[in-house]
Amino acid sequence: MNVFSHFRDEIVASLREIASAGDLPADLDFRAVTAEPPRDPSHGDVATNAAMVLARPASMKPRDIAALLAVRLERVDGVASVEIAGPGFINLRLVSGFWHDRLREVLRAGVAYGDSEIGAGRPVNVEYVSANPTGPLHVGHGRGAVFGDVLASLLSKAGFAVTREYYVNDAGAQVDVLARSAHLRYREALGESVGDVPEGLYPGEYLKEVGAALARKHGDAWLDKPESEWLEPVREAAIAAMMALIREDLEAVGIRHDVFTSERALVEAGRVGEVLDDLEKRGFIYTGVLEPPKGKLPEDWEPRPQTLFRSTAFGDDVDRPLRKSDGEWTYFATDIAYHLDKYRRGFANMIDVWGADHGGYVKRMKAAVEAVTGGEADLDVKLCQLVKVLRSGELVRMSKRAGDFVTLREVVDEVGKGVVRFIMLTRKNDAPLDFDLAKVLEQSRDNPVFYVQYAHARVCSVLRNAAEMFPGEDLSDSALVNADLSLLAAPEEIDLIRMAATWPRIVEGAAEAHEPHRLAFYLYDLASQLHALWTKGRDQPELRFLIEDDRPLSLARLAMVRGVGIVVASGLGVFGIEPAEEMR
RNA sequence: GCGCCCGUAGCUCAGUGGAUAGAGCGUCGGCCUCCGGAGCCGAAGGUCAUAGGUUCGAAUCCUAUCGGGCGCGCCA
Numbered sequence: 001m002n003v004f005s006h007f008r009d010e011i012v013a014s015l016r017e018i019a020s021a022g023d024l025p026a027d028l029d030f031r032a033v034t035a036e037p038p039r040d041p042s043h044g045d046v047a048t049n050a051a052m053v054l055a056r057p058a059s060m061k062p063r064d065i066a067a068l069l070a071v072r073l074e075r076v077d078g079v080a081s082v083e084i085a086g087p088g089f090i091n092l093r094l095v096s097g098f099w100h101d102r103l104r105e106v107l108r109a110g111v112a113y114g115d116s117e118i119g120a121g122r123p124v125n126v127e128y129v130s131a132n133p134t135g136p137l138h139v140g141h142g143r144g145a146v147f148g149d150v151l152a153s154l155l156s157k158a159g160f161a162v163t164r165e166y167y168v169n170d171a172g173a174q175v176d177v178l179a180r181s182a183h184l185r186y187r188e189a190l191g192e193s194v195g196d197v198p199e200g201l202y203p204g205e206y207l208k209e210v211g212a213a214l215a216r217k218h219g220d221a222w223l224d225k226p227e228s229e230w231l232e233p234v235r236e237a238a239i240a241a242m243m244a245l246i247r248e249d250l251e252a253v254g255i256r257h258d259v260f261t262s263e264r265a266l267v268e269a270g271r272v273g274e275v276l277d278d279l280e281k282r283g284f285i286y287t288g289v290l291e292p293p294k295g296k297l298p299e300d301w302e303p304r305p306q307t308l309f310r311s312t313a314f315g316d317d318v319d320r321p322l323r324k325s326d327g328e329w330t331y332f333a334t335d336i337a338y339h340l341d342k343y344r345r346g347f348a349n350m351i352d353v354w355g356a357d358h359g360g361y362v363k364r365m366k367a368a369v370e371a372v373t374g375g376e377a378d379l380d381v382k383l384c385q386l387v388k389v390l391r392s393g394e395l396v397r398m399s400k401r402a403g404d405f406v407t408l409r410e411v412v413d414e415v416g417k418g419v420v421r422f423i424m425l426t427r428k429n430d431a432p433l434d435f436d437l438a439k440v441l442e443q444s445r446d447n448p449v450f451y452v453q454y455a456h457a458r459v460c461s462v463l464r465n466a467a468e469m470f471p472g473e474d475l476s477d478s479a480l481v482n483a484d485l486s487l488l489a490a491p492e493e494i495d496l497i498r499m500a501a502t503w504p505r506i507v508e509g510a511a512e513a514h515e516p517h518r519l520a521f522y523l524y525d526l527a528s529q530l531h532a533l534w535t536k537g538r539d540q541p542e543l544r545f546l547i548e549d550d551r552p553l554s555l556a557r558l559a560m561v562r563g564v565g566i567v568v569a570s571g572l573g574v575f576g577i578e579p580a581e582e583m584r
Numbered sequence: 585g586c587g588c589c590c591g592u593a594g595c596u597c598a599g600u601g602g603a604u605a606g607a608g609c610g611u612c613g614g615c616c617u618c619c620g621g622a623g624c625c626g627a628a629g630g631u632c633a634u635a636g637g638u639u640c641g642a643a644u645c646c647u648a649u650c651g652g653g654c655g656c657g658c659c660a
Binding site for chain 2 (some may be wrong): 510541546
């Protein structure tokens with residue numbers, strides 16, 4: 001249960017009753033009414049702004065509305081008291097039994113706790129990674145990869161029908177460069193001395209294996225032959241090899257896409273021509289000459305008539321070219337066809353995860369989606385900022401093997417996939433991220449992965465101790481749910497349960513905002529509160545989780561501690577991280 | 585020049601239009617013979633870049649300015 005949407009429903013129901021009794025205007029709009037945790041916990045458990053937001057439309061004083069509402073809210077299940085405060089807030093204080101019920105809910109649900117129906121089974125397509133098939137993934141790709149993957153899991157937990165998609169850019173000039181680079185390595189594999197890799201080709205050593213494989217399979221069939229004879233087959237082989245490499249890299253961080261869509265296949269199926277014909281008929285395509293870009297002028301700039309999409313009609317700054325001077329489609333043109341393809345496959349909700357360097361591309365893509373779907377589809381583009389890889393504060397320089405960047409694989413091999421997945425979400429997607437290889441392995445509060453994992457391990461540890469202290473006692477979740485939870489009455493205990501019971505609200509909020517990093521911050525806070533209470537037990541033995549001569553109280557506290565462990569596990573589950581049983 | 589993102593404590597950053605803006609690190613002071621050590625409690629530290637505006641209420645929304653990052657036809 002999302003406690004806050006539950007009470008919001010109760011509040012709105014009460015408002016409707018008041019309206020039908022004639023004490024409020026009949027046609028009030030309640031959308032602005034919220035129910036939230038008050039910033040200051042001493043104000044109670046749930047606060048609503050109802051009286052303040054309705055005052056003006058109802059032409060009444062906030063306090064008068066609050067008084068009417070308070071009377072009814074006092075009778076709502078779980079409400080202990082209602083007070084009107086400040087400019088017109090209504091603060092609800094809940095009975096502790098309400099929180100005990102939530103704890104039972106956690107224990108019954110297990111890691112499914114926090115699952116929500118707000119998605120109502122609606123399909124969402126999350127497209128992420130989509131790195132060019134020209135080499136291994138670097139850490140920047142890794143951030144987008146983890147972000148997209150966890151966002152997908154989060155949306156799935158929130159009740160959406162999620163498809164994880166990878167768009168394979170296997171049609172542009174970059175894959176021809178790849179083919180030439182692979183052919184060079186092929187010649188090398190056949191004994192030729194190629195020297196330094198020429199400017200304009202991919203220098204990465206990972207292509208040596210591709211060249212060697214080509215040599216094994218095809219012998220000297222493409223040696224000393226014109227490019228036209230080998231370009232296509234070499235390209236196919238190289239793309240396949242690169243995609244295999246990328247999928248291994250993704251597998252190493254625990255990512256598997258449901259769908260791989262090939263750009264080349266879309267082009268060859270004539271889908272680009274189709275969508276552009278349609279746009280042309282509707283008058284969104286014309287031939288024109290663009291103004292030269294301001295600022296840094298390309299050296300070979302010359303005014304030239306181009307096939308342009310009227311993206312300015314949909315909020316873009318300039319109209320965008322669809323055809324290159326060699327007659328090929330621009331990337332944008334194929335991307336329009338691709339997004340229409342997603343829409344036709346049933347996705348009115350699309351999320352694209354891109355690197356921040358593609359920021360200038362967002363407006364035109366949104367414009368295009370609006371144009372080709374008649375405004376029926378919603379595209380959200382999430383831009384992931386750069387990752388700076390450090391070791392104890394020192395910038396880590398690029399690796400030779402890959403060419404010029406730190407590969408995702410190197411980082412995963414060094415610190416583990418769970419750490420990579422968590423750290424990538426400890427910042428908002430649009431803020432730059434420092435990834436310190438030394439710090440993320442520290443066992444300290446400064447390291448969020450450790451701190452959160454330690455909370456789960458500590459819960460497991462307490463349970464292990466309990467099993468020794470109370471041999472024969474059933475300590476499973478289904479047994480703990482029957483513990484006498486009314487014994488959990490200390491404010492610290494209710495606070496901890498309240499925090500754990502906020503999880504469903506965090507899930508829904510993060511899912512709606514497409515912001516998985518919120519989960520990381522929440523888990524850190526929850527862990528912090530558990531550790532604090534544990535430590536408090538040192539000075540105040542009566543607060544310890546296990547008290548040998550008070551079995552009922554110990555069982556109740558085990559239920560609480562276990563509840564926290566479940567929520568941590570549920571959160572780590574969304575992150576795709578295995579919760580730790582112990583920290584050794 | 586234009587567009588997008590960002591500007592919050594000494595540093596790194598949270599903060600879904602709500603009440604007295606939070607956390608970690610660092611600094612200072614205390615605690616640490618514990619269910620599992622890798623920590624806990626407290627203090628100091630803020631013109632939320634600046635100036636206007638909208639609102640009962642703005643770090644949050646709008647406008648302008650300043651500062652930083654990214655991008656700016658035929659790359660993807």
